[in-house]
Amino acid sequence: MYSIVKSARLIFLLYPIYANAQQSSIEPDDVYGPVVITADNRNEPDNALLSQRVTSSDSATLLQDVPGLSLYGAGGISSLPAIHGLADDRVRIQIDGMDLMPSCPNHMNSPLSVFDPTTVGNFSVMAGITPVSAGGDSIAGTIRMTTAQPEFATSQEQSITTGQIGSFYRSNGDAHGASLSMTYATETVSLTYSGSVAQSNDVSAAGAFKAAGYAAPGRAWLAGEVIGSTAYKAENNRASIALLNDKNALLEFSASQQTVPVELYPTQRMDMTRNLSTQFNLHYRSHYQWGELDARAFEQITHHAMDFGEDKQFQYGAASGMPMNTEGKTRGVSIEASVPISEQSVIKLGSDYLIYQLNDWWPAATATTGMMGPSTFLNVNDGQRTRTSGYAEVATHWSAQWLTEVGLRSELVSMNTGNVQGYNNMPLYGADAAAFNATDHQRSDHMIDMSMLARYFLSEKNDVELGYAEKNRAPNLYERYTWSAANMAAIMNNFIGDGNGYIGNPYLRPEVAHTISATWDSHDPGKTDWRLTLTPYFTYVTDFIDAQRCPLSFSNNCSAVNLNATTGFVTLQYVNQNAQIYGADISGFRSLGNWDGFGEFAVNGVMSYARGENVSSKDNLYNIMPLNAKLALQQKNRRWQNRIEWQMVAAKTDVSQVRNENKTAGYGLLNFRSSYQWKKFTVDAGVENLLNRFYDQPLGGAYVGQGSTMGINSIPWGVQVPGKGRSINVAFNVEF
Ligand SMILES: [Cu+2]
Numbered sequence: 121m122y123s124i125v126k127s128a129r130l131i132f133l134l135y136p137i138y139a140n141a142q143q144s145s146i147e148p149d150d151v152y153g154p155v156v157i158t159a160d161n162r163n164e165p166d167n168a169l170l171s172q173r174v175t176s177s178d179s180a181t182l183l184q185d186v187p188g189l190s191l192y193g194a195g196g197i198s199s200l201p202a203i204h205g206l207a208d209d210r211v212r213i214q215i216d217g218m219d220l221m222p223s224c225p226n227h228m229n230s231p232l233s234v235f236d237p238t239t240v241g242n243f244s245v246m247a248g249i250t251p252v253s254a255g256g257d258s259i260a261g262t263i264r265m266t267t268a269q270p271e272f273a274t275s276q277e278q279s280i281t282t283g284q285i286g287s288f289y290r291s292n293g294d295a296h297g298a299s300l301s302m303t304y305a306t307e308t309v310s311l312t313y314s315g316s317v318a319q320s321n322d323v324s325a326a327g328a329f330k331a332a333g334y335a336a337p338g339r340a341w342l343a344g345e346v347i348g349s350t351a352y353k354a355e356n357n358r359a360s361i362a363l364l365n366d367k368n369a370l371l372e373f374s375a376s377q378q379t380v381p382v383e384l385y386p387t388q389r390m391d392m393t394r395n396l397s398t399q400f401n402l403h404y405r406s407h408y409q410w411g412e413l414d415a416r417a418f419e420q421i422t423h424h425a426m427d428f429g430e431d432k433q434f435q436y437g438a439a440s441g442m443p444m445n446t447e448g449k450t451r452g453v454s455i456e457a458s459v460p461i462s463e464q465s466v467i468k469l470g471s472d473y474l475i476y477q478l479n480d481w482w483p484a485a486t487a488t489t490g491m492m493g494p495s496t497f498l499n500v501n502d503g504q505r506t507r508t509s510g511y512a513e514v515a516t517h518w519s520a521q522w523l524t525e526v527g528l529r530s531e532l533v534s535m536n537t538g539n540v541q542g543y544n545n546m547p548l549y550g551a552d553a554a555a556f557n558a559t560d561h562q563r564s565d566h567m568i569d570m571s572m573l574a575r576y577f578l579s580e581k582n583d584v585e586l587g588y589a590e591k592n593r594a595p596n597l598y599e600r601y602t603w604s605a606a607n608m609a610a611i612m613n614n615f616i617g618d619g620n621g622y623i624g625n626p627y628l629r630p631e632v633a634h635t636i637s638a639t640w641d642s643h644d645p646g647k648t649d650w651r652l653t654l655t656p657y658f659t660y661v662t663d664f665i666d667a668q669r670c671p672l673s674f675s676n677n678c679s680a681v682n683l684n685a686t687t688g689f690v691t692l693q694y695v696n697q698n699a700q701i702y703g704a705d706i707s708g709f710r711s712l713g714n715w716d717g718f719g720e721f722a723v724n725g726v727m728s729y730a731r732g733e734n735v736s737s738k739d740n741l742y743n744i745m746p747l748n749a750k751l752a753l754q755q756k757n758r759r760w761q762n763r764i765e766w767q768m769v770a771a772k773t774d775v776s777q778v779r780n781e782n783k784t785a786g787y788g789l790l791n792f793r794s795s796y797q798w799k800k801f802t803v804d805a806g807v808e809n810l811l812n813r814f815y816d817q818p819l820g821g822a823y824v825g826q827g828s829t830m831g832i833n834s835i836p837w838g839v840q841v842p843g844k845g846r847s848i849n850v851a852f853n854v855e856f
Contacts, residue, residue, distance in 0.1 A: 177197050180198075181237075193821045198233030205701045213230075217401070218399065219452060220399075226426075228392050228424070270360070273305050278306065279306045286299045286852060288850065293350065313357075325844065326809065326812045329347075336826055348386060349429055353383070354383070356376070373402050389824055390427065391429030419452075439491070456470035465516040466514070504536050509530060530567075534563070537600075556601075568592070570590045572589070581645065587636070590632065600625065607691055610623050611832050619821075653706070666699065669693075674693060687838065699741060701741065718757065727747075746818055752765040761794065769788075792806055816842050822839065822841070
C-alpha cells in the first residue's frame, strides 16, 4: 500500500515539486515555511495533531500550538482562529481547496467547524506574508486544511481494504463520540467513507463564576461552576472517490455533510438549533510536459436555524422563542497552472471565481404587532457576493543560498442585496428599514494584493526570511447590509462574542493591510536536535473595520446613554478606521537525548506577544491574546509518548473600550497527555488542567450563556467565559 501523499505533496504544499527539474524544484518550506501539521507523522517529536484529538471535537483547537495563532471562544466545536490578533473572515480558510465562509449572523458555522477533527489529514498555516496564490480577500493569513489523501494499491497488491475505528470520552461535560473510516482501493480507483459523531453536555469551570440558580425562568438549575450553553451534538459523513491514471493524473470527487442537531453558545444571545452543511468538491490535477494543472469546482449549501437553547429564557410574554433562519450557498471554480519558466524559476498562474448567496430572515414570533410580529424580519434579503480574481506568482531559486517569491493578485468583489423590512412598520423598525431601502446597495471593490518574500540561507545552521505583503479584504454581507439599530435586533448580529449589538454600514470600504515580517531560523543542520525561530512582524491596516458606538445621527434607536456607557452591553456600528498590530513569535525545541531505558526526551516551547491598536480612536483592538507561552517536556520510546505541558498567560489589560471588553487575570495551567501504541491499536489519555485551576479565557468572550438574553442588558455584564476545569480524557483507535 502506498499513499500518494508522498508523490503528490503539491496538493497541500505551496510549490509543486517537479520530477524532471531537479535544481529548480522549490519546496514550500524553503520559501514560506508554513507550519504544517500532519496526522501521518505521529512519531515526529513536535507532532501534536493526533494526540490532541483526544482533548477536543473542535477542529480549530488542533491549531492551538501554532505560534501566533489564538482562538476566539464560541460554541463547543466552533472556535474562531485568529492569526496575529486578526480573526474570522480576516483569515482565509480553505478546506480541500474550497474557500468557505460562515452563513450566520453570529458566524456559528465557521468553515473549520463543519469538519470533524478526525477528518483532518493536514493543516498548513501561513501567517502574515501569505503567497497571493493562497490568499485573496483576507488580511491575516491562510489556514489550509486537507482531509486524508486518497490511497491506492500497488501493482503487487491489486487491491486494498483499510480503515480505522475510534472512540473518545472526556470527563468534563461527559463528552463522547466515535469515528469510523474505510477505504477500498485498487491501483486506479480509491473509495473512502468516513463518519463521526460527537456530543457533550455543558462543561464546568474549576470553580463558581456566578451564583447557582435556574438558568432562566422555566429552565433547569445550573450550578455556579457550570458554563451555560456549552453543550453540542454533531454528526459528520463524508464519501469520496478518486481515480488515478497511469500518467499520475488524479480526479477526485467528494461529498460531505454535517448535521448539528444542537450547539449552544455561551457567547451569543441565541443558540444553534439546527445546522445542515453540505459540500460537493470536484478536483482534477495532472502533470503535463509544460508543468502542472490543478482545477476545482465546488459547492457548499448551508441551512442554519437558531433559537433560544435550554439554558436561555424561551418564553417572552406571547412570544415563544425567536426563530431565526439563514441559508447560504457558495459555488466556486478555480484553476491554477504551475509552469517552470527557467532552470531557476517557476511561475504560478491562477484564477478563482466564487459566488456566495445569503438569506437571513427571522419569522414572526407573535401574530400581533409588537416587538416580534406580525411580519418576517429580513436581516439580509437576497444577499449576493461574488469574487473574481486572477494572480501570478514567480518563485526563483537564484542560487543554493537564496530564493525569492513575488506575486500579484487582482480581485473584484461585487455585492448587492434586496430591500429589507422589520417585524412591522412601527418606528422601532420602520425608520431604519426605510433609510436602508432608500440607499443603493450595489457595491464593487477592486483590490490588488501583492507579496514579496526573500529567503537567504546564511549557513547550515541559520537562515533568514524577509517579506512584505499588501492584502485586502472586502466587507462581508453582514458588515455592510445589516440595518436595524433596535437593540434587540442589533445584539443578534455579533460575530465576535462580546455580547454587544452590531449594525452594518453600507459605506464601508475594503480593509488594506501592509505587513512586514522577518524570520530568523537557527537550527542544527538536520533540524532534529535543536531549533529556535524568531518572527517579529508589523501590520498597518488602513480602513480596518472596527466599530463605533451607534451614532445618534444614524437612527433614533441610538441613544446618548449608549454613546457614553463605560459598563454594560452597547450597540455599535461598523466603521473604517486605521489600526496597527505588532508583535513577535518565538518557538523552539531541544532534544535532550536518550536517557537509559526511558527513551528520547525533548523540550519544546512557544511564546507569542501581540499588541493591537486602533490608531484613529486611540483604543485597543478587541480580543488580542496577552503575552503567553507554552513549555512542554516530551518523552518517547517505541510505544509510549508522554507530554507534560505548562501554559502561562499574562493578564489582559489592553482592552477595547468602545466594546466595554472584560479584562482578565493571568494564569498558569498544567496539562498532561500520554499515548500508547501497540500494533494497530492506540490509546490516548490525558488530563487537561491537571491542577484544576480556575481561570478566565482571555479570548473566551463575554458570558451570555443563560438568562433573559433577548434584552441587551437584561443579563449581567462583566462576566468572562471561564476556561474548563480539570478533564480526564481517553481515546482509542484501531486500524484495520
Ligand atoms: Cu447562527
